[in-house]
Structures are given as structure tokens and as C-alpha cells.
Amino acid sequence: MIKFFILLLILLFNYKFAISRNAGETEITTEDGIEVFQEDKYYLLKKNVEILSDEFNLTGQLVKIFFEKDLYDVKELIANDSVNFLSEEYNIRGKGEELRFNIKDQKIIVNGVNSELFLEKTKMLSDGEISVDNIKGGFFIQGSNSKLLSDNIYISGSKINGEFEIIDGKRNIANLVVEDDKILNIKTDGIIMYAKKAIYDKKNSIIELFENVQIERGSEIITGDYGILNTKNKSYKVSSKNSNKVKAIITNTNE
């Protein structure tokens, strides 16, 4: 009797694996059918769509999958309505109203309100668009409430354009250009920066700030037209074209 129950338990635990997809296969299920457009070369998947593959999992309500010459040769998908994406292979997860994923080029675009995309520890948020080129390492966030959050940096601006570099198999932000018609905001290591445009250059360890610049550290508030921050020694300099404006040079040394 005990042996029978052990066998039954083994069967129950392995049941899901026994009926699940094989390695290398992509399994797609829908509640309300699939339309195959042979001439236009795409599948239209309807209602509670779930895609399971070795590279990624995706859920959504309406998904278009484009294929090349053959039906199995999938090149791109466009998912709409409550889309969730997870790729352990590429270390990316995201969600949004619309998600486009070019499988061949590994380009991901998330659109709509409350869009989110996580690349390892880097979090990208926007009510507009987030796009990532996973092969070239570029990313672009635009629209209202666009933000980039990482270990020790917070960036908000209507346009955030950047590049990653891979160090020890992990993505690190190498370069950034942040813009906002109103005002952008960068917080790092206890320093808060405001400007209309900011450029981060990792190679030279500097952040340059342009127009309506304001830098805050503790009780210090410095304003001007241009600012430059050294991210290594945390020193910064603010200057202005107009001599009537306040100018300041402050370093973190105790001079």
C-alpha cells in the first residue's frame, strides 16, 4: 500500500512535466482561437494568450506573431492588452499595454501607461515608450513619467537615451543622455541634480548639466546655466553665461 501511494505521488508530481512542451519547442495556447494569414505571414492569437519557449514566456490578450518564409520561422511578435514578458535567457522582464519583441534582433519595445522593463537590476518606467536593443546594448525611454532606476541612481526625464556595457556578464550603464522640456532630475550618492539636459560619460566619470541647472547636496543649493559633476570624487562646478547670475564652485574637500 505504501509503495502504491509513493508511486501515485511520483506520478502526480511528474504529471505536469510529462504533458509540458519539449525542449526547443514553443508552445502557444489561446482561449479564443488563432487566425493564420498565409499571404501576410502572421498569426493572430486571441484572448488569454500564453507563449512558453526556451527563451521567454509571454502573456497577453491579443498577439500578432509574424513569421518569415515558413510558419515556424518566427521573427517578431506584437502583444497587446495586459502584456507580461519574462526572459530568463536574456535577464529581462517587462509589462505594459503593448510589447513588441523582435526575436531575431532581440529588440524589445514596451508602449503605454505604466510600462515597465527590468534589465537585471536596472528598472525602466514610462507612460510612453521603453525600447531596448539587447544585442547592441542601447536603450531609449520617452514620454511622461519616464524613469531609470538602478543600484545608486535615479533619473527622470521625458527622454532618456543610453547604452549598456557588459562587465562580467552583467549590464552596466556606460553612457546616458537625458532631456526634458520642463526639468529633468538625477539623484546619485546624496546629490540631486536638475537641468533641461544631462550627459553622463562613464569613461571620463562626469555628468554634464545644461540649462536651468540646480545642484543640491545637503543644505547647499547651487544654480546656473551649466554644471559638471565628477562622479569619482563627487566634486561639482556650476557656471553661468550671465554674470548677474549666481556662480559657484564647490568641492567635497574641507578647504
Add this chain to the structure above:
Amino acid sequence: MNFLLTFNKTTLLISSFFIISIICFFISFTYIQAKKIADIEISINNKTADISKPKFSINSNKQKISVTANEGNFLTENEIMLEKNVIFKSDKFKIYSDNVLFNKKSLIASSKNKSKFVSDKTSIDSNGFDIIENGNIINFKGKTKLILK
């Protein structure tokens, strides 16, 4: 003392009688049900089809889909109910089903039965399908599973 000898013989006899009666009842019931189903199947099988082994084709500029079945029955002048082992076959795919309504004028095919689509490294299981626009669009209906290899 043997354990079985401790039973009251009368009780044992009555119990055995009841158990055997219940078993006989279930066997008879199952047999009658099976016979009813067999009779229905025989009566269906005796029905002669309008067309035996019908063959049609859906032609377009880009592909030709041949349609075969074991039986076909005319519902209207143009509508034929294809039954048993219905196969749609083109260079690229095959669709298997058991009951398909085919309009030989509009070349639209529709099924509400379980269907299987098979192509190179691709399979689709659904609860029916529609083939429209000369086979350019195939709409698999209901809960559907697509496997890409």
C-alpha cells in the same frame, strides 16, 4: 479456529445473494446501454451518403488545397457536409477533421469539430476552423494550441 467459520451461514448466504444480484444488475444495465448505442451506430452506418469519397479543391494564385473525405452529403445545392476522415491538403500543410461544411461555390470550409493542422515543424490543435479567402486565411476556433518546433 478458522476465521471464516465464525460467520453466521444465513447472514453470509443473504449477503452473497445481494452482492451477486447487484453485480448482475450492473452487468445487465451496461449490456443494455451498449446494445442501444450499437443499434444507433448501425442505423447511422446504414444511412447512405450522397457522395462516397468526395474530392474538391480550393485554388488560388499561390496554392492549391485538395479536399477529401470518406462521405459527403448535400445540404443545399452548394453546401456539402463532408464526414469522416476529412483532409485538407496543400504543399504546405494538412488539416484533419471529421465533419466539415464545405461550400463548393464560395470555397469556404467550416468545422466545429476537433481539428488538427500539421505543417513543417508546426502543429495546431483546435475546436474547429474556417478556411476563407481561397485558403489564404485559416481561422482556428476555440481553445487552441500551437506548437512550433
